[in-house]
Amino acid sequence: MEPITEGSAARTTERISVQTNVLNANQQTAAENRQMFEDRNLLVINLMSAPGAGKTTLLEATIRSLEGRCRLAVIEGDLQTDLDAQRIQALGVRSHQITTGTVCHLDARMVARALAVFPVDELDLLVIENVGNLICPASFDLGESLRVVVCSVAEGAEKPRKYPVMFHKANVVLINKIDLAMASDVDLEELEANIRSINPNATVFKLSSRTGVGLSDWTDWLQHAVATRRANVMVGA
């Protein structure tokens, strides 16, 4: 390009090839987190949902069901309050609150900082309850082992089609509040088909954390996942 002259200083415009993924920094930290979890054979789930899908209630029911079966702790991401963290602590489970302020998602750095105050060596399962939102958290890898998306029946059968990236990246989808299917006029088969059309490989559970229907299918599966990850210690030792 021709140099542009301004005053006495000659200036020139240059093109610099960058070829860099914008999320590189986050992905690097996420990889470090993931390595740390793998070194300890710790299973980590990133729990995501829209507000009101029943994430915290489901987590409480999951914790009750896993009591005595594995050692778990919770990282709570919340915009302002620590109400959810209090609910978890009330169950006798260690929880740590990350208050994100205006940020609508957790990122890998926030999790890395939280890990410093956590007894990661004494755990079998770490649950990261992300900020209630089906858009923003989808873009940020935290280093988790499994991405679990909670979708309540009351949100309607079209939800997965409206937030395809989140559902596509999920390893597990928990269809919650199935006891409300009739009242919500939602066809469970249709909802499940919509999830599969975007993510044919997802493991899907249908449950209600309020009535407990289907809950043990999920918690037994999770317990099995924790035990499988733990078994790596035995093999490695």
Place this chain on the structure above:
Amino acid sequence: MHEISIAESILEIADEQARAQHARSIQLIKLRLGEFTTIVREALEFAFEIARQGTLAEHAVLEIERVPILVRCAVCDKATQPVAGICLICTVCGFPMEILSGEELQIEYIEVETEEEWSQWNRSQKEVPREQQSESLSRPTS
């Protein structure tokens, strides 16, 4: 509004690259943005305008190239561009499809303004073999 975090990351990367070239300012940032991301273009442009204030990219143009979603069936090998909605099950044979493009969030290049002498100096540095560089790394005086 995760677009604010994204805009900040874009500026951080661009700033680092520009400073490495001793640029005075960043004129343009070229971004490739896939359609299968959670980034809303308008929100990103808005966030960029706010985040760039006081940076080398204060007057920079954010040029966004949209990358369409292209999927391929792992079984029958048909590649398609989904038109209505996003279905990742092959309409031909019913097997899952993989995403070939549409997940990009990449800075391709930046255009920066440098002083002519700096740019000549930079070019001359590139011609100097690595082992000799340490002695000539002091800034040129104007």
